[in-house]
Amino acid sequence: MESDIALLSDAFPWFFPIAAFIFGTLIGSFLNVCIYRIPAKKSVIHPGSTCACGQPIKWYDNIPVLSWFILRGKARCCGRPYSFRYAFVELLTGALFLACWLHFPPAKALCGMFFVSCLICASFIDLDHFEIPDRFSIGLAVIGVILAAFVPSLHGQSHELPLIAGLRSGVIALNGVLIGSALVLWIAILAEAVLKKEAMGFGDVKFVGAIGAFCGWQGAITSIFGGAIIGSLWFAGALLWQKMSGKQMKLKTPEPGEAPADLGVGAHVPYGPMLALGGLLHFLFLHRWVEAYFAQLQEML
Structure with missing residues (x-):
């Protein structure tokens, strides 16, 4: 084929x-x-x-x-x-x-196209409604693990026995789900303890797990911290534009009977699109450098 x-x-x-x-x-x-x-x-x-x-x-x-x-x-x-x-x-x-x-080779490219589609859908829904449906978090994580088992090239695995390659790839995907979601959950718990309010929605926790299924645990970490950097840059730029233009930026179109949310310090902004962009950059461009960095770090330790 x-x-x-x-x-x-x-x-x-x-x-x-x-x-x-x-x-x-x-x-x-x-x-x-x-x-x-x-x-x-x-x-x-x-x-x-x-x-x-x-x-x-x-x-x-x-x-x-x-x-x-x-x-x-x-x-x-x-x-x-x-x-x-x-x-x-x-x-x-x-x-x-x-x-x-x-x-990517054809099989991994098709998996990537599915992954990209889900990231886009989840991101725009999160922008509009401040929520990520479970089908784009839990569902995507489950499908990611299954695809990894049947398409070992998704995580760069090859072996004379396809079953071994599929098993290794599936384990990498499962590790990505568990480590990614656990890490962001602890970040959310600690941030909530410090800020005395919810710092991150549970939908983001599940969403990082889904990203980890396609990108591995290294990609989940890139998604979390890369998303934080992207979010900080966007937030700083948006505040600067707001100050220079004199226009108040609204975070989303309000629902009937709901007051519009203004952009400002302490405002709740959707984190899903930033996580998606971090995961996407890892999947398409950064995976070689990130994985090499963690491999070198592991050798040093």
Whole structure:
């Protein structure tokens, strides 16, 4: 199978990268549906995509990325504007699918595409609702361990006996779940004891475990501390922009009857997107350096 893919790739080097990007934009369109419907407890399958006015969206107005630019961000049926975020999610998913294909062998690339899709979905739901559904934490962790057992290359394992390689990969994934979630849980407990208030939601604890299933315990640690650095930089930049512009930034659109949350010191901000970005950077780019660092550290100790 992989040899056939390699032959086709040699003959047409542009085919699979373009296919990966287009496939990613199509999945991104589906993720937009999931981001909206899953928190609302609605089916992601039925009915099909509809406009805010209730009219079904025609297939030619639902082309990933392109439709937003063709329609200039306005629905054809009623003229209502709709957010560029729909096109952004599609473009982001396509770009990350392409990155997975270019960085990894086919089997691991497909696992990476699934992982990326879940990270995107969980991140935008957390941004909108300050929660990460269990299907993107517990469910993703379970699937990650299973995939690791069947696709040993997910954790760089190979052996003459596929069963041994799968067992090693599955153990690495399970260690990532347990160590990652345990570490962030203790950080949350200690931070709550110091700050005298909840510092991190339990959804973040489970989410780091899911990231560890695909990235190993080293990736879970990168996700935690890398996410903290990313969050600090974003928070500092947002506060600076707020001060310079004189505009008060809102963390999310308030629910009916709920006061909008302002950005400021002590504000509760969603940590899931930052964890996801830290885990994503490890999975795609940083894993070699991080794992080499921990291996060297282990030798020194």
